[in-house]
Amino acid sequence: VISRAAEWVLSNSEKICDVLEAGVENLPMSRPMLLEAFNNCVGRWTEPEQLRSLLRAETGTTPIGRPRQPEVVFHNLAGNLFVSGWESITLATLLGAGSVVRCSEADRVFPSIWAHALEAANPSVAGLIAVCEWASSDAPRFRIAVDQADAILAYGSDDSVLTLRQMVPWNKPFAAHGSTLSFALISAEELRNNLVEGLAERCAYDFAVYDQQGCLSPRALFIEDRYPRDVDRFVDALYSGALLLQKSLPRGSMSLEDRAALARARDQVLLDAACGGAGRKVSSRQDPFLMTVKSIQQFSLGPVNRYFDLYLYKEIQDVVHVLRPFVEKVSTIGVADPLRPSSELLQALGVSRVCEVGSMQIPPLNWCLDGHRPLQKMIRWQTVQHG
Numbered sequence: 001v002i003s004r005a006a007e008w009v010l011s012n013s014e015k016i017c018d019v020l021e022a023g024v025e026n027l028p029m030s031r032p033m034l035l036e037a038f039n040n041c042v043g044r045w046t047e048p049e050q051l052r053s054l055l056r057a058e059t060g061t062t063p064i065g066r067p068r069q070p071e072v073v074f075h076n077l078a079g080n081l082f083v084s085g086w087e088s089i090t091l092a093t094l095l096g097a098g099s100v101v102r103c104s105e106a107d108r109v110f111p112s113i114w115a116h117a118l119e120a121a122n123p124s125v126a127g128l129i130a131v132c133e134w135a136s137s138d139a140p141r142f143r144i145a146v147d148q149a150d151a152i153l154a155y156g157s158d159d160s161v162l163t164l165r166q167m168v169p170w171n172k173p174f175a176a177h178g179s180t181l182s183f184a185l186i187s188a189e190e191l192r193n194n195l196v197e198g199l200a201e202r203c204a205y206d207f208a209v210y211d212q213q214g215c216l217s218p219r220a221l222f223i224e225d226r227y228p229r230d231v232d233r234f235v236d237a238l239y240s241g242a243l244l245l246q247k248s249l250p251r252g253s254m255s256l257e258d259r260a261a262l263a264r265a266r267d268q269v270l271l272d273a274a275c276g277g278a279g280r281k282v283s284s285r286q287d288p289f290l291m292t293v294k295s296i297q298q299f300s301l302g303p304v305n306r307y308f309d310l311y312l313y314k315e316i317q318d319v320v321h322v323l324r325p326f327v328e329k330v331s332t333i334g335v336a337d338p339l340r341p342s343s344e345l346l347q348a349l350g351v352s353r354v355c356e357v358g359s360m361q362i363p364p365l366n367w368c369l370d371g372h373r374p375l376q377k378m379i380r381w382q383t384v385q386h387g
Contacts, residue, residue: 002051002090004121005114006042013038016113024109028080028213029252036209036249041083044365045090054366055094058375061384068380070150070173075101076142076164078156081214082110084177084369088153089114089129091374099129100145104155108133136160143167151378153177175377177215177370180331181301184218184357185319185345186234188226190336196230197237199336202358204241204308206334208289209361211252212304215331216361219301222319225312235293235310239282242289242308251288254305261303262290269294283308296322320348331370334360 009016016038017031029037045051059067073092077085085101089111092099101111115129134141142164146152151173154161158178168174184203191199206218225231254262269292272279279298282291289306296313299322313319323330328350334357346354352371353363366374 001118001122001125002045002093003048005117006045008117008120009038009042009114010046020109027252028082028107029210030250032249033210033252037081037083040209040362041086044362050365051094054375057366058373059095059379065381065383068382069095070097070378072149072151073097073099073378074145074149074152075099076145076152076154076156076160077102077104077107077111078160079104079213080106081210082107082113083210083214084155085111086114087369088155092151092153092378093118093125093128095375095378097150097378098127100149101129101131102145103131103133105136139167146172151175153378171380173378173380175370175372177372180215180329180352180370181326182216182218182332182334182360183323183330184221184334184360186221186223186336186357188224188230191223191230191234192227194336196233197240199357200234200237201241201244202356203334204238204245205358206360207308208242208245208249208251208306211306214361216363217304218334218360219304220299220309220311222296222311222313224316225314231312235282235291238308238310239291242283242291242306243287246288251306258303258305262305262307265292265302265307265309266290272298282310316344320345323349332360332363334358 013035017034020027020034021031027034059069061067070092075085075088075092077088085104085107089099089101103111112131115131118125118129146167152164152168153175154164155177161176161178165174165176184206186199203221210217212219223231223234266281269279269281273281279292279294282293283289289308291308291310293310293312296311296318299311302309326349330349330351332353332355333346333351334355336357338354338356353367355363368374
């Protein structure tokens with residue numbers, strides 16, 4: 001059913017966009033970006049055997065116990081990027097559980113699209129997913145949802161997730177997905193031993209796709225500054241890649257607040273350069289994105305919506321130092337070679353996922369979001385003792 005629903009979305013993606021553009025104000029992404037998001041999200045679910053393999057791997061009876069799978073899962077969604085909500089519903093459906101879905105206040109449309117796709121794949125699924133809306137202040141309704149569910153998946157700010165956690169009985173599965181950040185890191189050796197243009201294009205994709213709206217979007221790229229000529233070549237290639245992506249995946253509309261935040265970041269680096277600082281702006285005023293290069297000593301968490309925020313470092317300890325305030329809050333680190341990441345950095349920050357740049361926004365089917373196994377986070381286990 002899930003695979004058929006995924007195929008339905010892919011086959012009808014243009015029509016879905018037509019309906020969304022006709023009836024929804026302030027869509028979170030441009031039409032090409034929506035089509036890209038549909039493909040990235042449901043493209044992982046088109047092979048039934050892969051889904052069965054995940055189910056077998058995470059729910060099989062072991063020598064020490066058997067799984068007790070949930071009948072109802074409560075999903076508290078957040079943000080305006082629909083991908084995490086669709087994934088959450090899919091994982092519960094894979095367990096055969098019904099879902100009570102509280103929409104994000106920023107997205108009241110997309111959860112119902114995926115519920116409709118599942119129903120289109122098999123009418124017997126009708127009623128398995130209840131998509132609801134209520135205010136974040138409606139504590140009694142939250143308590144009802146928590147009481148009726150066998151497992152809770154909570155997305156949102158740290159405060160909202162903690163508040164919901166306090167309503168959940170201690171022995172009920174609860175998976176918290178609070179506010180996390182992602183970054184990319186390229187070493188001097190990787191710059192020297194890889195095709196710079198290809199590496200830059202993959203990095204540009206991670207920054208551009210979804211306009212940095214998700215927790216897997218890189219908020220900054222750290223580049224080891226050992227060979228200045230290599231760095232300059234990479235920055236030039238990254239700029240070219242950003243221009244190409246603007247044509248194929250144009251940026252969505254921005255609020256006044258987002259525009260103002262990008263303008264402040266631009267003016268700050270211009271002022272630094274005018275005062276003899278090391279920072280410089282790469283993009284022009286006409287470009288629909290912002291790209292700056294600064295010393296790692298100037299690191300601060302910048303705005304989103306295609307802000308290519310590049311920082312040059314000399315020692316990996318410099319990166320560890322500036323990211324230390326985000327210990328256990330780093331979701332993904334994108335690198336050139338996932339098999340050779342900086343163990344010092346990963347251990348110090350408690351990173352949940354390491355991947356190749358260019359795939360930061362496209363996690364595998366069985367990935368561990370925020371360190372939680374995809375299906376086991378909803379399951380309780382019963383020990384079976386012989387003798």
